[in-house]
Amino acid sequence: MRRHWMPVIFLLLGSLQVLLAYPEDDFLVNANRKELTDSPLFEYGDVRKPTPTKGLLYPRDSETREVRSLDGMWQLVRSDPFDPLQGIREKWFIDALRKTGREIISMPVPASYNDITTDNLRDHVGTVWYERTFFVPRSWKAMQRTWLRFSSVHYAAVVWINGRNATSHSIGHLPFESEISGLLSFGGNNRITVMCDNRLSNRTIPQGSVYKVATDDGSVPVQSYTFDFFNYAGIHRSVHLYTTPLLHISDLEVTTQLTNEGLGRIDYRVWLEASKEGLQIQPIHLRVRLRDKDGHVAAQQINKAIYHGTLLVPNATPWWPYLMHSDPGYLYNLQFELFVSSNKKELEALQDTYRLPVGIRCLNWDNDTLLLNGKPLYMRGFGRHEDSDIRGKGLDNALLARDFNLLKWTGANAYRTSHYPYSEESMQFADQHGIMIIDECPAVNIDIFEPQLLENHMSSLEQLIHRDRNHPSVIAWSVANEPRSNKKGALKYFESLVNYVRGIAHGRPLTAAINANSSSCHLAQFLDIVGFNRYNSWYQNSGRTDMIINLLTIEAQSWRDKFGKPVIQFEYGGDTMEGMHSLPAFIWSEEYQVDLFSRHFKAFDELRGRGWFIGEFVWNFADFRTAQTITRVGGNKKGVFTRNRQPKEVAHILRRRYFALAKELDMFGLPEDLTVYISKHIHNEL
Numbered sequence: 004m005r006r007h008w009m010p011v012i013f014l015l016l017g018s019l020q021v022l023l024a025y026p027e028d029d030f031l032v033n034a035n036r037k038e039l040t041d042s043p044l045f046e047y048g049d050v051r052k053p054t055p056t057k058g059l060l061y062p063r064d065s066e067t068r069e070v071r072s073l074d075g076m077w078q079l080v081r082s083d084p085f086d087p088l089q090g091i092r093e094k095w096f097i098d099a100l101r102k103t104g105r106e107i108i109s110m111p112v113p114a115s116y117n118d119i120t121t122d123n124l125r126d127h128v129g130t131v132w133y134e135r136t137f138f139v140p141r142s143w144k145a146m147q148r149t150w151l152r153f154s155s156v157h158y159a160a161v162v163w164i165n166g167r168n169a170t171s172h173s174i175g176h177l178p179f180e181s182e183i184s185g186l187l188s189f190g191g192n193n194r195i196t197v198m199c200d201n202r203l204s205n206r207t208i209p210q211g212s213v214y215k216v217a218t219d220d221g222s223v224p225v226q227s228y229t230f231d232f233f234n235y236a237g238i239h240r241s242v243h244l245y246t247t248p249l250l251h252i253s254d255l256e257v258t259t260q261l262t263n264e265g266l267g268r269i270d271y272r273v274w275l276e277a278s279k280e281g282l283q284i285q286p287i288h289l290r291v292r293l294r295d296k297d298g299h300v301a302a303q304q305i306n307k308a309i310y311h312g313t314l315l316v317p318n319a320t321p322w323w324p325y326l327m328h329s330d331p332g333y334l335y336n337l338q339f340e341l342f343v344s345s346n347k348k349e350l351e352a353l354q355d356t357y358r359l360p361v362g363i364r365c366l367n368w369d370n371d372t373l374l375l376n377g378k379p380l381y382m383r384g385f386g387r388h389e390d391s392d393i394r395g396k397g398l399d400n401a402l403l404a405r406d407f408n409l410l411k412w413t414g415a416n417a418y419r420t421s422h423y424p425y426s427e428e429s430m431q432f433a434d435q436h437g438i439m440i441i442d443e444c445p446a447v448n449i450d451i452f453e454p455q456l457l458e459n460h461m462s463s464l465e466q467l468i469h470r471d472r473n474h475p476s477v478i479a480w481s482v483a484n485e486p487r488s489n490k491k492g493a494l495k496y497f498e499s500l501v502n503y504v505r506g507i508a509h510g511r512p513l514t515a516a517i518n519a520n521s522s523s524c525h526l527a528q529f530l531d532i533v534g535f536n537r538y539n540s541w542y543q544n545s546g547r548t549d550m551i552i553n554l555l556t557i558e559a560q561s562w563r564d565k566f567g568k569p570v571i572q573f574e575y576g577g578d579t580m581e582g583m584h585s586l587p588a589f590i591w592s593e594e595y596q597v598d599l600f601s602r603h604f605k606a607f608d609e610l611r612g613r614g615w616f617i618g619e620f621v622w623n624f625a626d627f628r629t630a631q632t633i634t635r636v637g638g639n640k641k642g643v644f645t646r647n648r649q650p651k652e653v654a655h656i657l658r659r660r661y662f663a664l665a666k667e668l669d670m671f672g673l674p675e676d677l678t679v680y681i682s683k684h685i686h687n688e689l
């Protein structure tokens with residue numbers, strides 16, 4: 004009898020816990036913009052540091068691990084926008100969602116849910132519930148642990164397996180995982196239920212607010228936010244099940260160095276984790292083997308009960324960015340093997356294997372420049388978005404491959420993950436193709452600086468750095484995009500934030516994309532690289548491309564004079580309707596975009612000569628969806644490519660510049676199709 008009641012009590016306690024962990028008041032705040040004009044000065048001494056995340060290695064199969072995807076068609080029901088937690092109170096997770104009697108919608112994973120249906124799911128505010136079933140093989144029960152890993156759910160998620168709470172997470176675009184061995188039916192069918200909440204508040208990263216509006220059909224909650232991209236939501240990236248042995252490698256950290264003589268150095272650290280049963284297993288040896296692209300062992304080490312060390316690699320092949328070397332993106336394979344004691348030979352009882360792609364390179368910076376493998380970098384690239392028709396922010400490998408082909412076609416060597424962490428698959432692609440990444444956390448347009456926000460902001464950076472620290476492509480962390488850094492509250496806030504991030508930055512400089520002025524910004528002083536966003540001849544002096552060069556060079560110089568650090572322009576551009584032409588140029592026309600870019604190029608060349616200007620980033624790579632406003636025609640049209648990834652006229656001009664820079668800086672030959680035959684006199688000119 005007592006046994007019979009146990010699961011019920013457990014479930015009741017479980018849902019109470021979830022409800023308590025869900026502060027409803029945080030979301031339904033009044034969006035009175037007057038309240039947001041400046042924030043009170045908080046004392047940050049008491050801000051709790053976020054608990055560091057654990058694990059999170061990208062799921063890879065090996066001799067000792069299996070990976071299964073839970074991607075595919077799931078089922079979705081939406082909650083009443085005015086009662087987003089009804090499903091928790093009524094325990095929708097206990098049984099199949101169809102038992103709720105609500106409309107069931109077929110929903111692909113990964114994808115944003117917003118643009119899949121034909122109704123107002125697009126603008127839904129609050130929670131939706133996802134569900135699917137899956138089999139777990141019987142063989143997984145013995146001597147294994149099973150983990151459930153989400154690569155990203157936006158914004159917050161609570162997860163149940165077979166009606167029992169498995170995990171929860173908030174902050175979109177970041178992975179989370181949990182062991183679910185104790186919740187599964189091995190050899191049977193299992194049900195996974197996910198509640199996903201898209202509401203943004205003053206404390207979420209990024210911020211937003213939910214308020215009520217009176218419509219013809221009664222009042223409805225509406226999400227407002229100041230950032231300029233659509234707040235897509237849902238299970239945005241892949242969901243995996245994976246197994247590990249009872250004692251396994253749970254985390255890895257590598258840093259690399261390279262000497263002038265070509266000696267590579269890899270410092271590594273390994274974390275192990277054991278289940279209760281695994282505690283009896285005695286790890287004895289760790290073998291770390293570095294293999295080159297052809298599979299030859301380039302270095303190795305066997306440690307007895309020591310889980311950190313250094314590999315030296317004579318004549319290492321360095322990791323170079325695209326168009327800085329003829330073989331960019333060179334990756335080794337670093338294999339970690341854990342052996343346990345056995346009566347047999349010492350390396351016979353293999354317990355766990357994990358392989359990590361590693362690029363050997365060194366990154367340094369000073370007050371003038373950023374150096375990769377001893378060479379000063381000049382970054383030519385883009386701000387981007389994960390955004391496409393129908394899928395929204397859902398991972399799409401076809402789109403990813405197309406985007407990288409276009410990046411390389413333009414001759415770009417870098418991009419910023421504006422304004423949130425991009426998929427792990429895209430980070431792996433960047434490593435492989437030699438594209439440098441300015442890795443940005445999701446703190447876009449933050450405005451009201453308060454301690455709880457700071458804690459979440461710290462956590463978003465901790466999770467980002469933890470996820471991406473082993474990628475050679477990551478050359479800087481961006482701590483924010485366009486925070487209201489001229490406000491009083493920003494000073495203490497960013498001092499605390501940057502102090503915290505310095506301790507975990509893992510050998511990368513800190514930067515941010517700032518739109519305050521150099522005279523009033525409270526953030527730039529804490530950074531290693533000053534990045535600014537400025538829309539000359541667009542938001543300022545619209546229609547006047549003849550005012551760019553002076554204003555831009557004066558502004559860049561002012562950042563330099565005040566902070567004495569390398570400077571990058573992270574955003575410039577103008578909205579352009581594909582196919583709209585005007586001679587002379589008129590704003591929104593393709594000619595205007597060309598003219599605006601060309602004037603910027605001239606200013607950049609002037610600034611490059613001054614020795615501390617180290618990068619130019621276009622806004623944006625492609626057109627993207629935004630909230631509905633009268634300044635956006637179907638979205639933001641500042642793309643060099645359309646949302647469908649076809650070039651506007653300016654793409655061809657930008658390509659000529661980026662390849663000209665590759666030729667000038669790294670002596671790369673120009674692609675043959677950069678120009679078309681015009682006449683025998685001008686064929687070879689750029």
Ligand code: GCB
Pocket residue numbers: 230231232422484485518536574622639641
């Ligand atoms: C900015 C923002 C970016 C916007 C862009 C624009 O400063 O950083 O998110 O999309 O301006 O086009 O207005």
